[in-house]
Amino acid sequence: MSAEENSSLAPEPQDPSEPATHSSEPQTGGGSGPEPILQEPTGGPRSSEWFPFEDYNVPWGWLDVVMIVPFAFAVIFVFALIIVGCEVALFHAPGSYIRAHLSFMLISAQILMEISLLGYLALQIRHRSNLPFWSTIGWHPLRPRNISRIGAYFGLIVGGVALALFVSLASAAFPPTHPLPIERIFQTRSLTLLFMVTAVVIAPVVEETVFRGYLYPVAARSFGIVGGIVFTGAVFGLLHGSQLWGGWWQIGLLVVVGIIFTYVRAITRTVLSSFLLHISYNSVQVIGVLVTMYGSRHILHVH
Numbered sequence: 001m002s003a004e005e006n007s008s009l010a011p012e013p014q015d016p017s018e019p020a021t022h023s024s025e026p027q028t029g030g031g032s033g034p035e036p037i038l039q040e041p042t043g044g045p046r047s048s049e050w051f052p053f054e055d056y057n058v059p060w061g062w063l064d065v066v067m068i069v070p071f072a073f074a075v076i077f078v079f080a081l082i083i084v085g086c087e088v089a090l091f092h093a094p095g096s097y098i099r100a101h102l103s104f105m106l107i108s109a110q111i112l113m114e115i116s117l118l119g120y121l122a123l124q125i126r127h128r129s130n131l132p133f134w135s136t137i138g139w140h141p142l143r144p145r146n147i148s149r150i151g152a153y154f155g156l157i158v159g160g161v162a163l164a165l166f167v168s169l170a171s172a173a174f175p176p177t178h179p180l181p182i183e184r185i186f187q188t189r190s191l192t193l194l195f196m197v198t199a200v201v202i203a204p205v206v207e208e209t210v211f212r213g214y215l216y217p218v219a220a221r222s223f224g225i226v227g228g229i230v231f232t233g234a235v236f237g238l239l240h241g242s243q244l245w246g247g248w249w250q251i252g253l254l255v256v257v258g259i260i261f262t263y264v265r266a267i268t269r270t271v272l273s274s275f276l277l278h279i280s281y282n283s284v285q286v287i288g289v290l291v292t293m294y295g296s297r298h299i300l301h302v303h
Contacts, residue, residue: 054269056221058136059129065218068117068210075116079109103185107194114206121214137213138271156264156273160280163260167253167281168288176247186289199286204278211236211258212265212274220266229266233259257281 083105087093098105122133129136144152185195211232220228237255244250265274 051225051266052269054266056217058217058221059125059131060214060218062218062222064124065215068214071120072113072117076106076109076113079112079116080106083109104188104190104194107185107191107198111194111198111202114202118206118209121209137209138217138265138269139209139213140270140272142268142270142272144268152273153276156276157280159264160277161284163257163277164281164284164288167257168285170253171247171250174249176244176250178246180244180247180250182243192290196286199282200279204275204282207236208261208265208271208275208278212262213271216262216265225266229262230259232262233257236261 084098087098087101087105121137125131125133125136142149142152147155185191215235216228216232219231222228223231234255236258237251237253240254241251244254261274261277264277265271
C-alpha cells in the first residue's frame with residue numbers, strides 16, 4: 001500500500017474519555033515519528049501529579065445546572081398529584097388513607113422524578129451536541145494504571161464500606177439531640193423496603209450522574225479542579241440536609257463524603273468509580289440503620 005493510499009484511510013475513533021493528542025510533526029505513512037505530545041486547552045483547569053488531564057469543555061453550563069432545580073420540583077409535584085389522583089379516582093381512597101400513606105406516595109413520586117431527570121439530561125445532551133449520553137456525562141470504563149481492573153473495582157467497593165463504617169462511628173460520637181426526619185421512613189415495612197430500593201439501586205446512579213457527571217465538570221471549569229471537588233461535594237451534602245435536619249454534625253459528615261466521592265471521580269476521570277463507592281457506602285448505611293432501629297432479630301418483621 002502506498003503512502004498516499006495509507007493517508008487516505010480514516011483515523012481510528014478515539015475514546016471520548018481520552019484527551020486528544022497531537023504530534024509535533026506531520027504523520028507519514030510508514031515512518032515512526034516522535035511521541036505524541038499531550039496538549040491541554042488554555043484557560044481551563046490544568047493537570048497535576050494528583051489530577052490527570054481531563055477536558056471539561058462539556059456542552060452545558062451553569063444555566064443548565066440551575067434549571068435542574070425547577071425541573072425536579074415541577075416533575076415531582078406533577079407525579080405526586082397523579083399518584084394521589086389515581087388513588088382517589090380509581091380506588092376511592094379516603095382522606096385518612098392518603099394522609100397515612102403520603103410519605104410512601106411522595107417517595108414514589110421522587111423515584112419517578114429521578115428517572116425522568118436522567119431522561120431530561122439525555123435528551124438535552126443529544127439535542128444540543130448529538131453526542132452519546134453516558135460517555136459524554138462521564139461514565140467511562142475504569143482504566144487503572146498500576147493494578148488490574150478487577151482489583152480496582154474491589155478496592156472501590158471496599159473503600160465505600162470502610163467510608164460508611166467510619167462515618168457511622170463518627171456520627172455515633174456526636175449523636176443528634178432529637179430524632180432526624182429520615183428516621184420516620186423506617187416506621188413501616190413498605191416505606192423501609194421502598195427506601196432500601198431507592199438508596200441502593202436508584203440513588204447512586206442518578207446522584208452520581210447529576211453531581212459527579214453533570215455538575216462537577218462545570219464547577220471544575222469555573223473554580224479549578226480542587227474548587228470544583230469541594231463545591232460539588234458541599235452541594236451534594238447540603239442537598240441531603242432535609243433528611244438530616246437538626247443533625248448538623250451528620251450533615252457535615254455527608255459533605256465530607258460528597259467531597260471524597262468527587263475526588264475519586266476526578267483522579268480516575270470516570271463517574272463509575274464514584275458510583276462504586278456510593279453504592280457500597282449506601283448499602284452499608286442501610287444495613288446499619290436497620291440493625292440500629294430494629295435489631296438483627298427483627299429486621300425481617302418490620303411492621
